[in-house]
Amino acid sequence: MLTAARNEMLTRVGPGTPMGELLRRYWQPIGGASELDADPIKPIRLLGEDLVLYRDRGGRYGLIDRHCPHRRADLSYGWVEETGIRCSYHGWLMDEAGRCLEQPYEDTVSPKPSKAGCEVKAYPVKECAGLLFAYLGPKPAPALPTWEPFTWANGFREIVLADVPCNWFQCQENSCDPVHFEWMHDNWGNRQRGETNAAPKHLKLKFEEFEHGFIYKRVREGQSEDDRYWTVGRVALWPNGFYLGSHFEWRVPVDDENTLNIAWFFMRVPKGREPYVQERVPTWTSPLKDANGRFITSHIINQDIVAWAGQGRVADRSKENLRSSDIGIAMMRNRYFEEIEAMAAGKEPAGVIRSANAAQCIELPNMTREINTEGITLAEFEAHPLLRLRLQRFPFHYGQPPEVRRAFVEAMGIVGP
Ligand code: FES
Ligand SMILES: [Fe+2]
Numbered sequence: 089m090l091t092a093a094r095n096e097m098l099t100r101v102g103p104g105t106p107m108g109e110l111l112r113r114y115w116q117p118i119g120g121a122s123e124l125d126a127d128p129i130k131p132i133r134l135l136g137e138d139l140v141l142y143r144d145r146g147g148r149y150g151l152i153d154r155h156c157p158h159r160r161a162d163l164s165y166g167w168v169e170e171t172g173i174r175c176s177y178h179g180w181l182m183d184e185a186g187r188c189l190e191q192p193y194e195d196t197v198s199p200k201p202s203k204a205g206c207e208v209k210a211y212p213v214k215e216c217a218g219l220l221f222a223y224l225g226p227k228p229a230p231a232l233p234t235w236e237p238f239t240w241a242n243g244f245r246e247i248v249l250a251d252v253p254c255n256w257f258q259c260q261e262n263s264c265d266p267v268h269f270e271w272m273h274d275n276w277g278n279r280q281r282g283e284t285n286a287a288p289k290h291l292k293l294k295f296e297e298f299e300h301g302f303i304y305k306r307v308r309e310g311q312s313e314d315d316r317y318w319t320v321g322r323v324a325l326w327p328n329g330f331y332l333g334s335h336f337e338w339r340v341p342v343d344d345e346n347t348l349n350i351a352w353f354f355m356r357v358p359k360g361r362e363p364y365v366q367e368r369v370p371t372w373t374s375p376l377k378d379a380n381g382r383f384i385t386s387h388i389i390n391q392d393i394v395a396w397a398g399q400g401r402v403a404d405r406s407k408e409n410l411r412s413s414d415i416g417i418a419m420m421r422n423r424y425f426e427e428i429e430a431m432a433a434g435k436e437p438a439g440v441i442r443s444a445n446a447a448q449c450i451e452l453p454n455m456t457r458e459i460n461t462e463g464i465t466l467a468e469f470e471a472h473p474l475l476r477l478r479l480q481r482f483p484f485h486y487g488q489p490p491e492v493r494r495a496f497v498e499a500m501g502i503v504g505p
Contacts, residue, residue: 090405090421098424099255099402101341102136106428107257108341111135112225113437114327115232117338117350118151120247120371121215129173131164135224136343141213144168149213150184151222157188157206186210218245218369219352230440231447235336239449240460242362243354244499246492247371248485250349251342252393255402256328259339259347262392263330264416266293266306266322272391280385294318295416297423300439301326303453304416316455323452324420326439327427333456335484337389345401351389351485355478356459358466361501370492374485387486466501 090098101108112135119141123130129142131154138154140163150173156163161177168174172183174190181190188206195201212229213222217238223229252259262268267290274287288309296303305321307313323331330337334355340348357364376393378384383394410418427437441447454460459475469475479502482488490505497504 089408089410092404092406094425095402095405097428098257098405098421100344101256102344106432107424108135109225110424110428110431110437111327111341112223113230113431113440114225115214115221115223115230116328116340117219117352118213118222118340118348119220119249119350120218120369121220122218122247122368123371125368128168129164129166131162133342133346134222134348135341137209137224139211140164140166140173141220141222142168142173144172144184145170148184149215149220150182151211151213152182152184152186153208153210155208156180156182157208158191180206182208184210184213217352218247218371219350230442231444233441233447233450235331236449236451236454237334237336237352237354237460240354240356242364242463243356243366243460244364244496245355245366245369246353246488246496247369248351248353248389248488249371249373250351250376250389250393250485251373252339252347252349252376252396253345253401254347254397254399255344256339256341256347258399258403259349259392259396260324260328260330261417261420262396263324263337263339264295264302264304264420265414266290266304266416267413268392268395270308272395273388276385276391290413292318293413293415294321295419296321297419298453300450300452301329302416302420302423320453320455322455324416325452327424327437331452331454333454334460347396349389349393353484354460355496355500356461356463357499358469358501359463360465361499362463364499366499370489370495372487372489372492375487384486387482388484390486469500 097106124143132139132141139151140154142150145168156175158180161175163175166173166175172181174181179192183189186208188203211222211224213220214232221232270287270290290306290308292307294305302324303321305318307318325331328339335353337351342348384390431437
C-alpha cells in the first residue's frame with residue numbers, strides 16, 4: 089500500500105516531475121521506422137509533451153515541438169523536405185536540431201532576416217532493429233543499448249503498438265508479477281475456451297535485481313528447481329521494459345493517464361530456411377476494443393491490458409492489499425523511489441550506459457537463447473508446446489494484418505494462412 093503522495097511520485101511523468109525526470113534519462117522506444125514509410129510525419133505525445141516525429145527526405149529523423157514557433161500551427165500537417173519539416177501555414181522550415189532554417193516572406197523582403205529566438209525543442213532519435221528510440225533527457229545523451237536479440241540474424245521481426253488507456257506504472261508492475269500467468273493467461277484462457285482444467289499452480293517465487301532490472305523466478309507444479317524458469321528466470325527491464333527471451337515490451341508513458349505499449353518480436357526461421365534477410369520490420373497497431381466497446385481478451389497482451397486498464401486510469405495504490413505474491417512489485421517500487429532520490433542527489437540513474445562499447449551487444453538472462461541463435465528444425469517447432477502455437481497464429485496481440493501474416497508464413501516456410 090502506498091500513500092497518495094508516493095503514488096503520485098511513481099505515476100506523474102510530465103517535465104519536472106521526479107519520475108518524469110528519471111524516465112527522461114533513458115532512450116525510449118517510440119515506434120517503428122517502417123511506420124514512416126507511407127507517411128513520413130507522425131504526431132506523437134510522449135511524457136506529457138506534444139511532439140511531431142518525422143523522417144526528412146535526406147533520411148534524418150526529427151522529434152520536435154508539435155507547434156510551429158511562428159504562430160503555433162500544428163507541424164504534423166506540414167511536409168518534409170530534403171532537410172527538415174515545413175509548416176503548411178506560412179512555410180517556415182524547421183530542422184531536427186530545432187533550428188528555424190527558413191521564413192520565406194522575411195527571407196524575401198528583409199535585408200537581414202533573423203531567426204533568433206525561433207528555435208523549438210528537439211530531441212535526438214536513433215533507429216535500431218527497426219525500432220525508433222528517442223532521448224528526452226539532459227545532454228549528453230547516454231549510449232543507446234543494443235540488446236543482444238537486436239543482433240540476431242535469420243529471424244522474422246515485427247513491432248506492435250497498443251494505445252493503452254492508463255498510467256505506465258501499472259503496466260510495468262505487470263513485468264514483475266509471475267502469478268498472473270497462471271490466472272490471467274492460463275486459467276482465464278482455459279475458461280474462454282470452455283475448459284475448466286486448472287493450470288499448474290505456482291509453488292515458489294524468487295525476485296532478484298541485476299544491472300539492467302529485475303529477474304523473477306518461479307517453480308510451478310510439474311517443474312523443479314532445475315528448470316530454467318528457476319535457474320534463469322525472466323526479466324523486468326529497467327526502467328520500463330519486459331524481456332521474455334524472444335520478445336521485448338516497453339511501457340512508454342504518453343502522459344499520466346495513457347501509455348504506448350510497444351513490443352518487438354523475433355522468431356528465427358527453421359533450420360534449412362537460412363539465410364533469411366528481412367527487408368523491413370513491419371509495424372502495426374493492435375486494436376484493443378470490440379464493436380461493443382469491451383476489451384478484446386483473446387490474445388496474451390490484450391489480456392494484460394484488461395488488467396492494467398481495469399486498475400483505473402491511475403491505480404489507487406492506497407487501497408491495495410499486497411501479499412507475498414507481490415514481493416517483486418514492492419521491490420520495484422522501492423527501487424524507483426531510491427533512484428529518484430539518487431538522481432536528485434546528482435547521481436547517474438541505474439542502468440544508464442555511457443560507454444558505446446559496453447552498449448554494443450548486451451546479453452540478458454534468456455531461457456531460450458539457443459532456439460534463436462542456433463535454430464531448430466520445422467519438425468522441432470511443430471513438436472514444441474508453445475512454438476507450435478506460434479506457427480499457427482500470432483498469440484500476443486489481436487489484429488495482426490494479413491500481409492504481416494503472409495510474410496511470416498513465407499519466412500517460416502509453412503503452409504498459410
Ligand atoms: S504558423 Fe507555422 S509558418 Fe506560420
Ligand atoms: Fe501477462
